[in-house]
Amino acid sequence: MGHDFIKYEGSCEQFNDFHIWVLRHFFVKESLALETAKRSTDITELRKFFEAWDWVGTGVVTNTDFSSYIFGSRARWRLALDLLQWAGDRIAEFGEQIPLPYLEAHINRRDKVTCTAPLPTKPLLIGVGRICRLLASHEPSETSLRAMQVLGAIGIEAYLSRNGIADPDLESYIWHLWEITSTTRLPVWDGECTRLCDRLVARLASEKAEHLRHLCNAACEITASQMYTVYKPDKAAAHLRDVSRLSGLDLESLAASELFCRHAPGPDGWGEPVPQNLVHEWKELAQQIAAGNSHRAGPSSSS
Numbered sequence: 001m002g003h004d005f006i007k008y009e010g011s012c013e014q015f016n017d018f019h020i021w022v023l024r025h026f027f028v029k030e031s032l033a034l035e036t037a038k039r040s041t042d043i044t045e046l047r048k049f050f051e052a053w054d055w056v057g058t059g060v061v062t063n064t065d066f067s068s069y070i071f072g073s074r075a076r077w078r079l080a081l082d083l084l085q086w087a088g089d090r091i092a093e094f095g096e097q098i099p100l101p102y103l104e105a106h107i108n109r110r111d112k113v114t115c116t117a118p119l120p121t122k123p124l125l126i127g128v129g130r131i132c133r134l135l136a137s138h139e140p141s142e143t144s145l146r147a148m149q150v151l152g153a154i155g156i157e158a159y160l161s162r163n164g165i166a167d168p169d170l171e172s173y174i175w176h177l178w179e180i181t182s183t184t185r186l187p188v189w190d191g192e193c194t195r196l197c198d199r200l201v202a203r204l205a206s207e208k209a210e211h212l213r214h215l216c217n218a219a220c221e222i223t224a225s226q227m228y229t230v231y232k233p234d235k236a237a238a239h240l241r242d243v244s245r246l247s248g249l250d251l252e253s254l255a256a257s258e259l260f261c262r263h264a265p266g267p268d269g270w271g272e273p274v275p276q277n278l279v280h281e282w283k284e285l286a287q288q289i290a291a292g293n294s295h296r297a298g299p300s301s302s303s
Contacts, residue, residue, distance in 0.1 A: 002059025006131055008066040009138040013130045016123075020061045021113065022098075023127055024053045025106055026087040034083065041238060042076050045069060046083060055112060066135060071241075071252045074140040075234030081135050088128040091121050098124075142233060143255040144265035145223050146180050146274055147282075148240050151255055152219030153177035154286045155247035159215060161290040162248070169200055170216075177219065181274040181282075190227045193220060211246065218242035231269035249289065259285065 004020060005012040015023075031047035049069040054062045070076045091098070103115035153174050160170060173196050176189075183189040197220040204213035221239040226232065237255075244251040254260055262278060265271045274282075 004059055004061040004064070006064045006066070006134065008070070008134050011134060011137060013134050015127055015130075017055060017059055017061050018113070019123060019127055020053065020064065021055045021109075022107055022119065022124060023087070023131075024050055026091055026124075027083065030083055030087040030090060034086075042073075042079055042234065046076070046079060055109075070135075070140065071256075073234070073237050073241075073252065073256075074142050075237060077135060077140050081132060084128055084132050084135070088125055091124050091128070094121050096121060140256050141258075141261035142265050143237075143260055144263045144271040145226055145231075145236055145269045146271055147260040147263050147265075148236055148255060149177055149180045149219075149223045150274075150282055150286075151240060151251045151260065152222045152243045154254075154282075154289060155243040155249050155251055156215055156219055157286060158249050158289050159212070159247045165212075169196075169203065173197065173200055173216065178283075180223065181279045184273060186270065187227065190224060194224060197224075215243065215246040218246060226269060233265075233269060236269070254285075 001016055001018045003014050004017050005014050006020065027050040028047060031043065031050055035043045035047055046069060049063075049066075052063040056062055066080060070080060094102075097118040097120055100115060100118050103119055107113060107119075108115055156170070156177075157174050159165075160167070176193055176196055179189060197216060201213050201217050204210075204216065218239050222236050222243070225235050225239060237252075240251055240255060259281060263271055263274050
């Protein structure tokens with residue numbers, strides 16, 4: 001047996017590779033149970049993250065960086081922490097040892113792993129605690145809805161710039177999204193935003209510009225999904241994730257950055273109107289991204 005690392009946000013903890021493999025089993029098992037009880041994209045993606053852990057050889061376990069799943073999302077961070085603790089509870093239910101028949105049925109791998117004796121639970125429980133501390137040392141900051149909406153506008157603007165699209169209706173829509181920074185009449189702003197988006201989406205559908213239509217709609221839903229309901233940051237973050245994917249920009253990393261977390265969300269998630277000096281910094285970054293296509297997340301399709 002060898003050793004490898006579990007990582008998160010540039011930090012890491014070293015583990016016996018066999019213990020990582022055993023922990024993987026319990027993390028996947030707990031994810032499946034949670035997914036059965038409550039369907040959610042974040043839960044499904046967490047299960048897939050754990051399933052991707054692969055023990056490819058002595059001292060080599062791949063795909064164990066939690067950053068690739070959490071991606072700056074506080075909701076995903078909280079979910080991962082909760083699931084780790086629930087998995088620890090399941091391990092503790094075995095008492096001092098996991099029986100050999102259980103290991104033979106669930107842990108053994110014909111090509112790499114053959115358990116020949118019961119496995120003490122203590123090092124596994126210590127391992128769960130170490131992973132929890134690793135995650136707890138980098139708690140994601142909460143991003144306000146105003147900041148997330150601006151990121152949605154930045155995503156559309158960068159996509160248009162990259163694809164050489166000049167369109168007055170789209171420019172007007174982007175301008176209105178930026179108005180979230182100053183408005184004190186959120187329902188009025190939302191009503192106008194919805195009107196502009198509906199008209200734009202209908203036009204893009206008639207032009208069969210499906211990718212751009214989905215991008216504009218996803219940007220609108222960041223805040224539209226939160227206007228008349230209890231604040232659910234994970235739902236807004238899911239729409240921002242869609243904009244990130246469709247625009248080809250790593251907007252989620254920007255959302256977790258100090259620049260965008262500087263605007264406090266307050267108890268309702270919206271926060272106060274954004275100070276003009278901060279808006280200026282956001283606009284400067286938006287211009288840099290549109291001009292240079294920095295913060296690329298991957299290729300995107302043209303409209």
